[in-house]
Amino acid sequence: MADRQTRTPTQVDKTPAEELLDALGPVDRYHDYEYFGDFGMPARAMMEDLVVGATHPGRFGPLDKVHAFWFAGASCDGCSVAVTGGTTPSLESMLLGAHPGIPKVVLHHPVLNMEAGAHYLRPAEQAVLGELDAPYVVILEGSIMDEVAAWRAGGYWSAQGEEPWGPEGELRPVSATEWIARLAPNAAAMMAIGTCATWGGIPAAEGNPTGAMSLMDFLGKDYRSVLGVPVVNVPGCPPIGDNFNETVAAILYFLQGFGPLPEFDELGRPAWLFGETVHRRCVRGAYYEEGAFAQEFGDPECLVEIGCWGPVVNCNITSRGMINHVGGCMNAGGACIGCTMPGFPDKFTPFYKRPPGSLASTTVSRMVGSVIRPLRKFSNNNLNREVRWDRQHATPSAFSRKRPGRRHWPTSVTSSTTRCAARATPRATTLTSGASATRPPAAAAPTPASDPDRSPRRCVSKPSRSSSTRTAPPHCAAASPTRTT
Amino acid sequence: MTIAKPDVALNEVERREGIERLVARNGHIKDLNMDPVTRIAGALAVHVTADLEKGVYLDSHAQATLFRGYEVILMGRDPRDAIFVSSRACGVCGGVHAHAAAYAIESAMGICPPPLGTVVRNMTEAAEMGYDNPLHLYLLAGPDYCEAVIKASNPELWPKAESWPCPNADIHGFKTMAELMTALNPLTGNLYREGLEFTRLSREMVVLLTGKYPHPENVVPGGVSTTLTLQTLNEFHSRLGKIFDYAQRMLAVWDDIPAFFYEADDRYQLVGYLPTNHIDPGYWDDPYAYDATYENCNSWGEKRWSTPGVVIGGELVTTRLTDINIGWEEFVEHSYYDASHTSRYETDPLGNPLSPYHSWNKRTLPKPGARDWKDKYTWACAPRWDRQVVEAGCYSRLLMTAKAQKMPASDFMSATGSSMRLLIPKGETGEREVEWHAPERWNAFERNRGRAYHYLFSQLVALESLLEAYKLMKQGEKRVAALNPTELEKAIPMDERRSVGWWGAGRGWLTHHLVMDKGKITNYQICTPSTINASPRDPWGQPGPYEQAVMNTPIIEDVSDPSKFTSIDMLRGIRSFDPCMPCTTHAYTGDGEVVREVNTCSCGGD
């Protein structure tokens, strides 16, 4: 099998999909539904007929209804889980037709549908036969495994149901891969969700025995759907649910005639979602710029030295969040391991190590940062004072640390380096000096010290301004009393 | 009430032949394979032989039908990679695998996370249960009890439901059972939609700490990499408040459903029935007791929020992790493998004897073949404890904790020996104390009820852990990981080490057994709850939990017309286990050769 994995496309004249169909041969027998009766259909109706809330698109567009077949190859179901978390739009609102212009989407998903067993497979059979009542898209989560090799060895890697497709019409497990190969030619669109389906992902990592590959590799570079669309890829391990939901919606808006043509990059990714590196919108970006780098797990600064690959990875999680704009790897303190990338995982391991190429740029930002930081600190301190306070030479705040005989505002650049943050400026701070210095800016909003006795040193803060009107100076890390950068 | 016992006295071959003769002769005996079973995670098929006249399932086989091979990929890799790679074994609860891997690595490398690191892990994992449990109850299992299904397969129940006043109507707001059942309808029902919304809220809580779900980005060997701020804790807190209001309604719903069905027909007590044999390795560590050593695992294990243990025949037989570990064996007689045991390790690190079938001794010699109910029919292996069939579930945590009465002191939770008392803190709804009683009979309804109470249990652990995090923050504690990346790299041992990470998943039991040598992984075995529950017959012919549960299930639906047989009773039974098969992995090479010693024996597969 190893040779099957290392072949280049030029060494074979067929795509893996064509090879599989050649090996399996054509099929012409389908389930005898009389034999099954209602077995596996507890509501005696298909999911489609149960969802009565679904509305028609009304005055929009040519499409009334679209079938969506969801198949899982070598998958962990994480993509399905991510999609159920999405809210723009949410899965249920799409299925219920809650958005003007979205056609009725009939989803065939093993985790959601009411019907089980043979009945679950009926629409897929109809699609293979060309008898489905509406156009269909196929969504694949998980990688495609090399079922040709498995077939030759008398087995399968991953099955999704069984069909009477054995040599004598006996039932045999049908792999997700086989369904994909049979459904792709007549699909309106083929969509790969998650890094396994888009680029092979972890099941395709070095040493894998299954010959796992991406949907793109399986269908070949000449693949076009009946609408002329190549494979659409929404990567991520897991993907952000909304990246997928939004892409589906964007395609539907376009098909219905009111949305712009969604742009895809040369790898089939939605260009408006994956056009930027995740570093560009990282919440820790300014630390990178100022040369402040986390050394311990949990530190608030830029994570590049503890293993972040963000500057060279296409991903939008820092701006979109993981769900409802909450979360995001670096937002929470997780270094980027490049999970959206075709090179994932092998080009990013071992994890928790700084990317080898980052040394040059971090050295430069350390140098630049050592100049910029004090200057910014100075200006920041200045702007943290009312003009009136400057005139009075005082900060009329009870949070202000009293230091008789000392001026309470910076007079020179030198006073604003390591020591100043903790004493001379009305900067945000929390209970303990060490903890305060390592908080990221967003969270280090001015907080009155609620337990001053615990604090080894009284810190200053500004009770008069709420955190919503001003966030804390973002330079505190550089001025950490516990660590000099 | 009679409890149908699967006839295991006959050997498998005779038994199958008898059944085949019956099927050939009688129209009312149906031999059907349900592939795929939907509304579960991953790939599962269930084969049944049903006698519609007698209303019993004569036979059943559970089959895991997917292979991936993550274990092969882990083989020979840096042990640090196990966290991110094994997390991808399951996308329903990836976080639990990441954590189990971290525990295994820490134990092998001898690093112990600082208290705040453990507390953040507990918060994460409790919040993860917060989206796992409602997802199952309302999206996967709930529709089996919804209006559409009842009207179709149990029409006689509908008029009763319409006139049956819900005892908990004042809490959940549904006056009659019929109203409640309508709310369970897929996609359109209010309970379905609300359940989905609450999974989102809990997912937000998870990503506040992990950055990402289902695969967390913050788990590191020796702790977490979460940048913990007061804002993080406050945001977590504000979401948790809403959850307690919701938990009140959830319990009310899942208390009323069994009451209605038991009253309607006594036989519902036998749907999915299994004798009370449960196993669980415990969950959520005491941050001050946990020291990452195998030597002390019995003492830190018993201090977990959820006590480890084994219950056989309703009796608690042990709460010691070492007992749980050394009693563990995995068999492959009915799975597509050659004999897989070795005698590499005869004892555990403390000198306790180990079976050749123990996970540390397990090799995987995959051998695909035709499906044969008498011989091999699944990729899942058959894990057994002390050679007995045991069940795993999140509700097993309640059972162990209740029986053991060893849980840490808490203002919100206490164990009485046969029940758990849980105090729901006030939200918009007032404070209320509820009590979960260990059921006399474990069936589909009790599993679902147990899952609802487990939701509350896990959220109370989230609350306790959050309070601990606030306390540590007040004390100025900020270390979340034991080592920094440089120290971590230096700490990787070069000698041979083995370890086990005991943890839990949304369905209960989770272990990662690790062997490493020269700084590389040489054996990695994951055993997940659905592996245990989906297991096939063992060498003694004892069917696995799903199989037994199906055979114990009476056919209550109306099958006077055999073509109307939907198998809803079996589906209720199977789904009550919350089957989760994604980490089902099977391995073989084209030429049938052994490709690995590392193996993921995961959710239902191997």
Ligand code: SF4
């Ligand atoms: S944490 Fe990563 S993405 Fe963010 S600034 Fe640093 S290198 Fe860039």
Ligand code: SF4
């Ligand atoms: S930041 Fe990196 S690890 Fe996180 S989702 Fe994006 S690509 Fe994946």
